Amino acid sequence: MKKEQVVSCQFSVWYPIFKKLTIKSRILPLPQDVIEYLLDDGTLVVSGSDHDTQQVFNNNSSDVEEDVQWSDDETTTTVTAPEFPEFTSKVLEAINALGGSVFPKLNWSAPRDANWIALNSSLQCHSLSDIFLLFKSSDFITHDLTQPFLQCSDQDSPDPVIKYELVLRRWSELIPGGEFRCFVKENKLIAISQRDYTQFYQHILKQEQQIRQALQDFFSQHVQFRFPGEDFVLDVYRDSNGKVWLIDLNPFGEVTDSLLFTWEELTSGGGQSQQQEDLVFRYTTSEVTVQPSPCLSYRIPRDFVDLSTGEDAYKLIDFLKLKKNQQEEEEEEEGGVTVTSTD
Ligand SMILES: Nc1ncnc2c1ncn2[C@@H]1O[C@H](COP(=O)(O)OP(=O)(O)O)[C@@H](O)[C@H]1O
Ligand SMILES: [Mg+2]
Known part of the structure; x- marks a missing residue:
C-alpha cells in the first residue's frame, strides 16, 4: 500500500464522486487549535456551551427552594475547557442540516473503539461535546491524526500534506x-x-x-x-x-x-x-x-493496557514508585513500632 492510496481514500476525495450512492454528509475543516485539543491528553473536559442540559435543569428546579449542591469538596479544582465558538456554531448548523443527529468521523476513521464511553453506548451525536468525548477517547482517531501512513510501503517518500476534516454523516440505523x-x-x-x-x-x-x-x-x-x-x-x-x-x-x-x-x-x-x-x-x-x-478489547481503560504491555514508560515508573512506597510502609510496620488501637 502506497501513501497515495491512503490519500485517495480520504472521505473528502471519494464523497464528491459517489455522493448519490451514499449517506448525506457534511465536511468541515478541522481548525489547528481543535486538533491540538483532541491530541492533548490532559483535557478531557468539554465545554458545556453547546449543551442545553444545564438550562433544562435550571428550568425544572425553578420551583425548588434549595439549590442542589453537587459537591462540597473544597479541593475540587475547576478545569476550564477550551471554547471554539466559531467551529461550534458551524458544527451545530451542520448537525441541524443533517436532521439533528450525526455519525462523526475524521478523514478515514470513526471512533468505533470508543462508543462504550458515550452515555448511549453509540456513536450517535447531537452536539460538538458528544463528538469531542468520542474523539478524545478513541485510538482510531489518534491514529488518523498522528500516523495515517504508518503501514505504507513507501516510507522513504515524504508524507503527503493532510488537511484534517470533521465528517458528519446523517445518522442512519444500519442493520x-x-x-x-x-x-x-x-x-x-x-x-x-x-x-x-x-x-x-x-x-x-x-x-x-x-x-x-x-x-x-x-x-x-x-x-x-x-x-x-x-x-x-x-x-x-x-x-x-x-x-x-x-x-x-x-x-x-x-x-x-x-x-x-x-x-x-x-x-x-x-x-x-x-x-x-x-x-x-x-x-x-x-x-x-x-x-x-x-x-x-478497547473497553479496558488505556492506562491498564499501557501498564500491562509496558507501552508507556512514565505510567510504569509511577506504578513502580507507588509499589515501592507501599513496600517501604510495610517494612516500617514490620520492623518498627506496631501501632495498635488503644480502645
Ligand atoms: N451514517 C451512519 N449512521 C449510523 N451508523 C453508521 C453510519 N455510517 C456508518 N455507520 C456504522 O459505523 C460503522 C463504521 O463506519 P465507517 O464509516 O466504515 O467507519 P470506519 O472506517 O472507521 O470503520 C459502519 O460499519 C456502520 O455500522
Ligand atoms: Mg473505513
Whole structure:
C-alpha cells in the first residue's frame, strides 16, 4: 500500500464522486487549535456551551427552594475547557442540516473503539461535546491524526500534506447483517466478506446468490473505473429493499481489516489453480463460529493496557514508585513500632 492510496481514500476525495450512492454528509475543516485539543491528553473536559442540559435543569428546579449542591469538596479544582465558538456554531448548523443527529468521523476513521464511553453506548451525536468525548477517547482517531501512513510501503517518500476534516454523516440505523466489505484489486471485485463476521445471519445464508449479484452489479454499474486508483476496499450496505449503498472506502492493505479473509490470500491473487474471474463471498455460516466483538478489547481503560504491555514508560515508573512506597510502609510496620488501637 502506497501513501497515495491512503490519500485517495480520504472521505473528502471519494464523497464528491459517489455522493448519490451514499449517506448525506457534511465536511468541515478541522481548525489547528481543535486538533491540538483532541491530541492533548490532559483535557478531557468539554465545554458545556453547546449543551442545553444545564438550562433544562435550571428550568425544572425553578420551583425548588434549595439549590442542589453537587459537591462540597473544597479541593475540587475547576478545569476550564477550551471554547471554539466559531467551529461550534458551524458544527451545530451542520448537525441541524443533517436532521439533528450525526455519525462523526475524521478523514478515514470513526471512533468505533470508543462508543462504550458515550452515555448511549453509540456513536450517535447531537452536539460538538458528544463528538469531542468520542474523539478524545478513541485510538482510531489518534491514529488518523498522528500516523495515517504508518503501514505504507513507501516510507522513504515524504508524507503527503493532510488537511484534517470533521465528517458528519446523517445518522442512519444500519442493520449489521446488511453490511458487507468488498475487496477490489486491479479494478476487479475479487472478494466479499460479511462485515459483522462475529454473528451468524440466517438471511445471508438464504440469500447468498442475490447478495453476491447485487454487490457485483453495484460495483460494476457505479464504482468500477470511477475511483482514482485500482486497488481499494469498499464498504456497502444492502437495505431491506435490496438497494445497495456505499458506506465507506478504505485502502487495500493491512490498515484495513480483512475480516473473513487474510491479506495474504487477498494479495496473492488466489494462486494459479484459481480462476481470476472467481469472486469469493465469505460469511459466517453457523452459530458455532460466533466470536466476541472485535472492539471489546478497547473497553479496558488505556492506562491498564499501557501498564500491562509496558507501552508507556512514565505510567510504569509511577506504578513502580507507588509499589515501592507501599513496600517501604510495610517494612516500617514490620520492623518498627506496631501501632495498635488503644480502645
Ligand atoms: N451514517 C451512519 N449512521 C449510523 N451508523 C453508521 C453510519 N455510517 C456508518 N455507520 C456504522 O459505523 C460503522 C463504521 O463506519 P465507517 O464509516 O466504515 O467507519 P470506519 O472506517 O472507521 O470503520 C459502519 O460499519 C456502520 O455500522
Ligand atoms: Mg473505513
